[in-house]
Amino acid sequence: MLPVIVLVGRPNVGKSTLFNRLTRTRDALVADQPGLTRDRRYGIGVLGSHPYVVVDTGGLSHHAEGVDLLMERQVQSAIGEADHILFLLDAKDGPTAGDEAIAAELRRTGKPVTAVVNKSENLDKALAAADFYALGIGEPAPIAAAHGHGVKTLIQQVLDSLPEPDAEPQPEQRPGIHVAIVGRPNVGKSTLVNRILGEERVVAFDQPGTTRDSIHIPFERDDQAYTLIDTAGVRRRARIHETVEKFSVIKTLQAIESAHLVLLVLDARQGIGEQDATLASHILESGRALVIAINKWDGLDPDDRDHIKQELQRRLPFLDFAEKRFISALHGSGVGELFSAIGHAYRNATRGFSTPELNRILQALTQEHQPPLVKGRRIKLRYAHQGGRNPPLIVIHGNQTDAMPETYRRYLINRFRTALDLSGTPLRLEFRSGENPYAGKRNELTPRQIQKRQRLKSFVKRKK
Ligand SMILES: Nc1nc2c(ncn2[C@@H]2O[C@H](COP(=O)(O)OP(=O)(O)OP(=O)(O)O)[C@@H](O)[C@H]2O)c(=O)[nH]1
Ligand SMILES: [Mg+2]
Structure with a gap:
């Protein structure tokens, strides 16, 4: 699983500037795709060959300061999923009352935190950092996000400080084609997973350790081994109908990253919304092979079907390389075709050309x-x-x-x-x-x- 680094701090300290710098290489790969919406709050950064998730908690909370900012639900949930928090500070302002309030809250979370003193480009770095010792977060790291000073060293230190991953089998060691099933809540991911597994032999699977872990489920179909990466949360096999899912962008990003192929599930009855487009952008950035399942196709009248096909073309033109399958996870129709599309996409993604x-x-x-x-x-x-x-x-x-x-x-x-x-x-x-x-x-x-x-x-x- 990719480590998660979360950026917090008062408005205007430079969170977004640092976020953009960390995630820029990825963006460049898919430059200027028409229709691409980017969720600028979650991204993947890479240091050497080590990818990690970065979360920018700013932007939402333009009026919030200090503890108010940390009370925001989204900020709290990001902090809950963090492996390491970067607490950004403004060297020019020195420590403010708002910073002290945030520092006190962050200490309470018990999560590893680094105080990061930004905008230090024209200052004596050691002196600039020294001002912030009083926050009691440990040794502050001076950077200048806008210029890239100190950024690599900082990320290197953070990644080095993370605990070694458990000895549990790494995803690469699990068999077959790794398929991440992603989609916003209630598009029918759980129903689809149950449908797939209900028909097939389930070998065994791990239960998730934390909220952000996905379930990895190995199974076989037509002599092909697969590992399903299920982001939908804990389910009972007997219970076909979905309960409310705990949706996490971080979990979804990690699942996409650890998969060979992504199965994006859309809801034909809800149309294509902002969250779908954002997930689609993340998938495009990841470079993974992709199959799109348009679920709840049963009982739709022809007008609605035409409409959703047009929506797909209009909202997600940058995914036109992907095969689309219209399915009903509830009734099981189209699921066979889904697997032929998966096999086809995987073979193409891994082909060699002379x-x-x-x-x-x-x-x-x-x-x-x-x-x-x-x-x-x-x-x-x-x-x-x-x-x-x-x-x-x-x-x-x-x-x-x-x-x-x-x-x-x-x-x-x-x-x-x-x-x-x-x-x-x-x-x-x-x-x-x-x-x-x-x-x-x-x-x-x-x-x-x-x-x-x-x-x-x-x-x-x-x-x-
Ligand atoms: N001098 C200097 N300015 C910087 C640096 N990093 C960011 N800034 C500037 O600081 C301002 C705020 O930066 P943002 O990245 O938008 O700050 P933020 O923390 O995302 O702000 P909110 O999202 O509003 O909370 C911008 O004008 C940046 O150009 C830096 O290293 N040096
Ligand atoms: Mg911002």
């Missing part, structure tokens, strides 16, 4: 539509190869690729997707300029050609 195939496509696409001119010089795209799986990543080497406009990138993504018949998974492109490892002396050989040549060379040597 370098010659990618280069053939790249050549055809750049011939059909040349990359644009930048300051009178044309962007050149020379060579493509696969850089990763789930999501598939295609790395394209060329010149001036930093200036690549979003429209041309989208053209390439869409057409690569069609050419590779790649539904069910996002596709990422990465451009690299001036570092084509196969360019120059070697005259743009593919890795395979290089390998062949080397083999030939050593063969010739041995003959001598």
Whole structure:
């Protein structure tokens, strides 16, 4: 499970500035998608290869100060789910009465807290920090969120201070395709999980330890192993009807992150709301393969069905890569088709592409539509190869690729997707300029050609 770092502090101390800095790399991957709404309060940050959840508790509480701010229900629930709290302070203001009130409350939570002294860029860092010792939170860490000073060190210290995860089996060790079932409360997640498991052999599963833990349930279907990651909370198998779910964005983010594939459940009777769009944005940022289940399809009249299909197109255009299945979790209709879509999406997400195939496509696409001119010089795209799986990543080497406009990138993504018949998974492109490892002396050989040549060379040597 990803560790959770929660940012708290008076208004205007720089929580959102720090949040944006920590989550920015992720955003960049899905830049400028039309229709994408981003919930700016929850995000994923990455330090080295260690992802973590960040929560910005500000923004809601524009008039609240001190303890009032911490009394907000959303702030309290974030603090409840935190592994570590960063208590932001303003170096220019020095400690205020509001800060002291928050400090006293935070000490009471018993959670690990670091006092973070922001806006320290033009100050003597040690002196700026010293002012805040009196809050009794321990040694304050000076940073300047707007400039990035001290931020990496701070996060490194926080991550290092977290207790080692338990010896329980890590999610990676559980068998098969890991499917996270996510959706806002009462879309029918629990009913769907019961439907799926009611029909299949359940091996065994863990009970959640804390409110934010999901349940991992291994099972098999048509000789394929799966692990369901159920975010809906504790259920009884016998009880088909849902009770009120304890919904947690943090739990959902963690489930998405630990899954190979996400099953997003929507409610055909409620339409697509703000919370659905926010979850959809998080899924897109994660890069996971995706199947969308539109639930409660039973008994809808044709007009309503048309309406929801249009809504999908209008509200979630950035998820058009995902396969959609219309189901009734209650009656079980469409659940079989759901699994064929899951299998299909997973296979596509983990497929390997040959370098010659990618280069053939790249050549055809750049011939059909040349990359644009930048300051009178044309962007050149020379060579493509696969850089990763789930999501598939295609790395394209060329010149001036930093200036690549979003429209041309989208053209390439869409057409690569069609050419590779790649539904069910996002596709990422990465451009690299001036570092084509196969360019120059070697005259743009593919890795395979290089390998062949080397083999030939050593063969010739041995003959001598
Ligand atoms: N000088 C300086 N200004 C900063 C720094 N970090 C943030 N600021 C500025 O402080 C102001 C408030 O920053 P925000 O990030 O919006 O603060 P916040 O804590 O999210 O505020 P609320 O959401 O209203 O509680 C903005 O004008 C920022 O540009 C910093 O490191 N140095
Ligand atoms: Mg803010």
